[in-house]
Amino acid sequence: xxxxxxxxxxxxxxxxxxxxxxxxxxxxxxxxxxxxxxxxxxxxxxxxxxxxxxxxxxxxxxxxxxxxxxxxxxxxxxxxxxxxxxxxxxxxxxxxxxxxxxxxxxxxxxxxxxxxxxxxxxxxxxxxxxxxxxxxxxxxxxxxxxxxxxxxxxxxxxxxxxxxxxxxxxxxxxxxxxxxxxxxxxxxxxxxxxxxxxxxxxxxxxxxxxxxxxxxxxxxxxxxxxxxxxxxxxxxxxxxxxxxxxxxxxxxxxxxxxxxxxxxxxxxxxxxxxxxxxxxxx
Amino acid sequence: xxxxxxxxxxxxxxxxxxxxxxxxxxxxxxxxxxxxxxxxxxxxxxxxxxxxxxxxxxxxxxxxxxxxxxxxxxxxxxxxxxxxxxxxxxxxxxxxxxxxxxxxxxxxxxxxxxxxxxxxxxxxxxxxxxxxxxxxxxxxxxxxxxxxxxxxxxxxxxxxxxxxxxxxxxxxxxxxxxxxxxxxxxxxxxxxxxxxxxxxxxxxxxxxxxxxxxxxxxxxxxxxxxxxxxxxxxxxxxxxxxxxxxxxxxxxxxxxxxxxxxxxxxxxxxxxxxxxxxxxx
Numbered sequence: 070x071x072x073x074x075x076x077x078x079x080x081x082x083x084x085x086x087x088x089x090x091x092x093x094x095x096x097x098x099x100x101x102x103x104x105x106x107x108x109x110x111x112x113x114x115x116x117x118x119x120x121x122x123x124x125x126x127x128x129x130x131x132x133x134x135x136x137x138x139x140x141x142x143x144x145x146x147x148x149x150x151x152x153x154x155x156x157x158x159x160x161x162x163x164x165x166x167x168x169x170x171x172x173x174x175x176x177x178x179x180x181x182x183x184x185x186x187x188x189x190x191x192x193x194x195x196x197x198x199x200x201x202x203x204x205x206x207x208x209x210x211x212x213x214x215x216x217x218x219x220x221x222x223x224x225x226x227x228x229x230x231x232x233x234x235x236x237x238x239x240x241x242x243x244x245x246x247x248x249x250x251x252x253x254x255x256x257x258x259x260x261x262x263x264x265x266x267x268x269x270x271x272x273x274x275x276x277x278x279x280x281x282x283x284x285x286x287x288x289x290x291x292x293x294x295x296x297x298x299x300x301x302x303x304x305x306x307x308x309x310x311x312x313x314x315x316x317x318x319x320x321x322x323x324x325x326x327x328x329x330x331x332x333x334x335x336x337x338x339x340x341x342x343x344x345x346x347x348x349x350x351x
Numbered sequence: 352x353x354x355x356x357x358x359x360x361x362x363x364x365x366x367x368x369x370x371x372x373x374x375x376x377x378x379x380x381x382x383x384x385x386x387x388x389x390x391x392x393x394x395x396x397x398x399x400x401x402x403x404x405x406x407x408x409x410x411x412x413x414x415x416x417x418x419x420x421x422x423x424x425x426x427x428x429x430x431x432x433x434x435x436x437x438x439x440x441x442x443x444x445x446x447x448x449x450x451x452x453x454x455x456x457x458x459x460x461x462x463x464x465x466x467x468x469x470x471x472x473x474x475x476x477x478x479x480x481x482x483x484x485x486x487x488x489x490x491x492x493x494x495x496x497x498x499x500x501x502x503x504x505x506x507x508x509x510x511x512x513x514x515x516x517x518x519x520x521x522x523x524x525x526x527x528x529x530x531x532x533x534x535x536x537x538x539x540x541x542x543x544x545x546x547x548x549x550x551x552x553x554x555x556x557x558x559x560x561x562x563x564x565x566x567x568x569x570x571x572x573x574x575x576x577x578x579x580x581x582x583x584x585x586x587x588x589x590x591x592x593x594x595x596x597x598x599x600x601x602x603x604x605x606x607x608x609x610x611x612x613x614x615x616x617x618x619x620x621x622x623x624x625x626x627x628x629x630x631x632x
Contacts, residue, residue: 097444124470125470178358183359195562197614200586201380289456327455336446342449
């Protein structure tokens with residue numbers, strides 16, 4: 070009896086460990102399936118002919134027919150919408166980094182009255198449903214002639230992206246010791262030269278990552294784009310405004326066109342994703 | 352320029368930008384919602400509340416958030432815990448888990464449309480298994496609850512990643528010594544999770560919950576893609592009034608409602624999950 074317990078105890082511990090390992094692996098696999106299968110199914114629909122897309126039942130394997138893709142690309146307005154999406158996203162990227170990076174630098178390197186107020190302003194943007202800005206700005210843009218322009222929409226998207234740009238660049242600049250800059254000053258550089266020659270090369274990858282993130286925010290945004298653009302629609306606006314009239318294969322190819330760049334971008338910035346959000350918490 | 356003014360010069364562009372394009376427009380929303388031809392009016396608010404879709408839209412939006420956010424929290428906590436326990440392939444798994452984070456809500460809606468539409472993959476699967484004889488119209492107005500479930504699934508699928516990322520980076524900040532000490536005293540893994548991880552994770556939980564609840568109130572493209580206007584939500588109604596009915600005053604009144612529930616929920620989470628200054632890491 071006592072023997073049995075003695076030999077049994079260690080085994081049950083290792084059993085529990087093995088069971089734990091199995092549980093972790095099984096749930097990891099399940100979660101990966103949960104994330105990847107819907108994307109796979111979209112790919113199947115995109116790579117099937119229009120007839121197959123609306124046919125029934127579906128096989129679950131793509132036929133690698135490019136009919137849907139061709140239909141989508143040649144559909145009136147799609148090429149222009151794609152181009153508009155890119156223009157708006159590039160403008161957003163430039164604006165948010167151009168405005169956000171200096172602020173991030175100032176927050177890292179200086180202590181000054183009003184610093185907390187600015188931080189509050191940036192943090193506050195996250196407590197508001199920002200896409201709603203499109204409503205009053207639509208009125209304002211008509212007054213100043215920015216209605217239905219790429220720049221107008223990019224300004225709204227910049228409001229969405231700027232808190233990220235400030236906080237990310239803040240964390241990146243914080244990673245560069247001030248001593249490096251001070252060394253450059255003692256060697257005769259002025260502040261701008263030191264920044265340009267010493268700091269900039271070091272922070273460039275991080276800045277690029279936050280620029281890519283700004284691009285993705287703009288690329289994905291739906292509500293403001295749909296409200297603010299009529300003639301110069303972005304891809305998301307084009308898809309939303311045509312949802313109830315467009316055939317299935319157009320929707321799926323459009324969805325794929327939205328997904329593919331986003332996948333590449335997130336892959337490109339994956340290294341920074343966690344430091345970004347870790348900092349953004351504070 | 353003297354160093355004293357340099358920080359202000361660097362902050363000026365971003366500050367001006369936020370004042371003009373963030374603070375001023377939000378004031379403008381209230382102005383639009385309450386102003387008529389002869390000054391202050393409650394006309395637009397009345398138009399909004401007396402419309403039959405308003406109550407449904409408000410209820411749908413709040414119920415959606417109440418269902419989606421807790422599911423996401425539990426899932427994200429499990430995902431984050433699993434990730435920290437992985438020995439191999441951690442970065443690959445993390446990348447896969449974070450993929451939906453980069454996707455547009457419209458794309459997510461379209462992806463789940465591929466599953467739920469009449470000739471979609473769910474019907475094909477059920478047909479293949481011999482459960483049904485002909486495809487079912489899942490996303491019709493006859494079964495709004497199916498649209499509701501589809502929206503919940505699409506939202507959980509798309510936006511759990513962002514909660515997970517916030518929690519994973521928060522877990523990285525918890526000192527390892529706490530766990531070691533707890534282990535020495537014989538605390539079980541579950542006990543360690545409840546007594547160390549959860550309390551220490553408060554700041555991250557707080558920002559994740561605020562972010563996600565707000566985004567849940569803004570749900571728009573997923574609903575439009577899956578159900579058109581069959582399932583009214585606040586953001587969708589705002590869009591209808593602004594775009595289809597061309598009445599930006601009523602649209603602004605809707606915007607104020609979304610703003611109000613967002614501010615209330617933010618204050619709620621700030622209060623419930625507040626972290627005393629001396630308890631911060």
